[in-house]
Amino acid sequence: MSLNKVPFSHIVLKQTKWKFLTYSQALLALITVQVIFSLLLSDGSGSSGTGFNNISMQTNIYGLDGVVMVGGMWAFITGMIVQTRAFRYDDYSVVTNRSTASIANIIVLVMYSFIGTIISVLTLYLLTGTVQLFSHAEFVSRNVIISPLQFAVAFVILLLAASTGYFLSSSFQLSKWFGLLVIAVFVVVIRSLDEYLLTVMLFFFQDGYPLFIVKGSLISIVLFVVSIFLLSRKEVERS
Amino acid sequence: MTAIFTLLPIIVFFSILIFVFYRVTRNFSKRSKLWTVKRLWIFLLIYVGVGLVIMLILAFTTDPSNVVLEQKELKAIIKQEEEILNLLLESKIDEVGSELVAREWSYNLPSDELVITCQNKEDWTLTVVVSKREELNSNEIYAKVIQIPYTIHGIDLTDKIGGRSIEFQRSELILGEREEIKLAYNQLDPSLYMIGDFRGMDLDNNDIYNYVTGVEILYLNVPEHINIIDEDEIVFYSSISK
Numbered sequence: 001m002s003l004n005k006v007p008f009s010h011i012v013l014k015q016t017k018w019k020f021l022t023y024s025q026a027l028l029a030l031i032t033v034q035v036i037f038s039l040l041l042s043d044g045s046g047s048s049g050t051g052f053n054n055i056s057m058q059t060n061i062y063g064l065d066g067v068v069m070v071g072g073m074w075a076f077i078t079g080m081i082v083q084t085r086a087f088r089y090d091d092y093s094v095v096t097n098r099s100t101a102s103i104a105n106i107i108v109l110v111m112y113s114f115i116g117t118i119i120s121v122l123t124l125y126l127l128t129g130t131v132q133l134f135s136h137a138e139f140v141s142r143n144v145i146i147s148p149l150q151f152a153v154a155f156v157i158l159l160l161a162a163s164t165g166y167f168l169s170s171s172f173q174l175s176k177w178f179g180l181l182v183i184a185v186f187v188v189v190i191r192s193l194d195e196y197l198l199t200v201m202l203f204f205f206q207d208g209y210p211l212f213i214v215k216g217s218l219i220s221i222v223l224f225v226v227s228i229f230l231l232s233r234k235e236v237e238r239s
Numbered sequence: 240m241t242a243i244f245t246l247l248p249i250i251v252f253f254s255i256l257i258f259v260f261y262r263v264t265r266n267f268s269k270r271s272k273l274w275t276v277k278r279l280w281i282f283l284l285i286y287v288g289v290g291l292v293i294m295l296i297l298a299f300t301t302d303p304s305n306v307v308l309e310q311k312e313l314k315a316i317i318k319q320e321e322e323i324l325n326l327l328l329e330s331k332i333d334e335v336g337s338e339l340v341a342r343e344w345s346y347n348l349p350s351d352e353l354v355i356t357c358q359n360k361e362d363w364t365l366t367v368v369v370s371k372r373e374e375l376n377s378n379e380i381y382a383k384v385i386q387i388p389y390t391i392h393g394i395d396l397t398d399k400i401g402g403r404s405i406e407f408q409r410s411e412l413i414l415g416e417r418e419e420i421k422l423a424y425n426q427l428d429p430s431l432y433m434i435g436d437f438r439g440m441d442l443d444n445n446d447i448y449n450y451v452t453g454v455e456i457l458y459l460n461v462p463e464h465i466n467i468i469d470e471d472e473i474v475f476y477s478s479i480s481k
Contacts, residue, residue: 021276028279029260031286044425046432050391052364052451054417055400057391059424065433077260084261119283121429122290128427129293137423140394142307144298146429153431205434 008100015094015104022090023082023108030074030116031123037070038127060137062128064121064146068154071120072161075113079165082109083173102170102228109166113158121146121154153209156216163223170227173234297427307393307426307448316452320387324475327368327385327458335385341455342384346407351378353461354468359416365403366456366475367414371463380407381460389453394424397453405457414457414473 044060051057081087082105091101132139172179193199204212308316319339326334355367384405389397399422404415461467467474 024276024279024283025274026260027283028274031283033260048392050451052391052453054364054419055389055391055396055422056420057394057396057422057424059392059426061426061428061432063428063430063432065431068431074260081261115283118287122287122294124427124429125290125294125297126286128425129297131425132297135425137425138305139297139301139427140305140307140424141297141301141427142309142393143429144301144427145294150430153434 006095011095011100012103012107015091015096015100016107018094019104019108020111023078023087023112026074026078026081026112027115027119030071030119033070033074034067034120034123037066038123041066041127042131044131058137059140060131062124062131064124064150064154067120067124068117068157071116071154071158075109075116075158075162076165078112079109079162079167080169083166083169098231098234099228102231106166106224106228109162110159113162114155116158117151117155120158121151149209152213156213156220159220160216163220163227167223167227167230170230174230304395304398305424307428308390308395310447313390313393313447313450313452316388316390317447317450320452320454323385323387323454323456324366324368327370327456330370332370332383332458332460335383339385339387340383341386342382342405344382346380346382348378348380348407348410348461348465350410351464352410352466352468353380354411355414355471355473356411357414357471357473360471362416364417364453364455365414365473366454367459367473368456369459369461369467369474371461371465374462375464377462378465379462380465382407383458385456385458387452387454387456391451391453392426393448396422400453403455412459 041062044062046061046063047059048061049056049058088101096104128139168179168182171182190196190200195202204215323335323339326332357365382405386397388395389400399420401418401420403417404413406413406415
């Protein structure tokens with residue numbers, strides 16, 4: 001019997017700090033993939049050519065789409081791999097149970113999503129700056145500095161991807177068949193919609209960016225909460 | 240069954256990605272003594288720091304003439320372009336701002352006939368507006384070239400476009416064509432194009448950047464008795480001013 005009653009929040013905080021440092025290799029993986037992806041995108045994420053009035057103009061456009069897409073895939077995969085056996089065994093190094101481990105994982109995923117957004121956005125600037133050093137083309141921009149709204153949208157995209165990955169891996173943790181059931185239900189629901197994934201995109205983005213931030217955040221919270229519930233079902237309970 | 244075959248490449252792609260991310264995340268530090276936690280975070284801070292520095296450099300060293308116009312400015316130019324032709328139709332040349340007048344001169348026509356010739360009959364980029372005035376004792380032609388700011392995708396190219404020769408030679412007005420120019424730009428736009436362009440949803444009202452402006456108008460004020468020969472049908476319309 002322990003004479004010390006350690007608060008729940010204290011344990012979660014300790015775990016969060018420890019996991020935040022221990023899992024930081026994931027950020028290195030993100031940088032690696034972003035740099036490789038940027039090299040492939042050195043001609044821009046899009047280009048346009050226009051000819052009018054004896055002027056022909058070629059524009060290479062460097063936008064956020066590519067880097068955010070890579071960041072989203074990274075967040076999804078990171079959300080999945082924190083539930084793999086090797087990472088779960090790491091939890092035994094500290095005082096933990098399923099609930100504290102889940103909450104700590106979720107907090108770390110949220111923080112990593114934020115840092116991942118910063119890394120993704122700054123990779124765009126690094127790419128553009130590097131291209132401009134070696135390119136003879138002139139540099140134009142409407143707004144060089146990213147707006148807070150666009151940053152928030154990118155962050156919510158990564159958060160949504162991380163929560164989806166975490167939920168999926170938690171489902172497989174509960175039971176492989178349950179995990180497969182979740183995927184099957186997802187496929188059936190998508191196929192039942194009028195325009196499949198396009199309907200989902202419309203749901204998220206039809207009403208503008210601010211509402212997307214609200215919708216994305218709420219759905220992420222729901223996915224994380226359900227994941228905690230699923231993982232707590234695996235807890236060994238003492239009577 | 241079809242769904243499985245459709246999803247199979249995506250599943251394989253994600254499986255490979257997960258494997259790659261897992262190996263890098265999990266084993267990188269074990270195989271290399273280089274990437275300790277402290278060094279990793281120093282590297283991250285350096286990466287973020289360099290990114291921020293480049294962002295600030297790009298923000299504060301961009302040539303002001305290479306800034307994509309704001310939507311408000313571009314809308315004003317488009318509106319101006321629409322209104323200018325109406326003004327000239329009503330012979331309200333004085334209401335055209337002097338900043339739009341690229342060139343102004345007069346010519347004393349040696350005869351009562353003016354032949355307008357276009358060197359390139361396929362060139363529809365110059366509009367000729369003729370306004371006639373009642374002045375029997377004069378053959379003086381007043382000419383003005385009005386140039387609306389030339390923008391493509393919101394970039395003001397007015398200073399970059401080549402000149403066009405418009406010359407009177409005896410009883411002839413010869414309209415040349417612009418020299419050919421090729422421009423190349425790298426445009427940074429830290430926004431999510433895919434989402435904005437998704438199914439035509441223009442969440443940021445960016446459709447306006449598809450406009451091209453830059454109408455060039457040659458305004459001629461000629462005495463009423465001058466006969467204008469316009470075989471190429473270049474003159475857009477004419478009106479009589481008092």
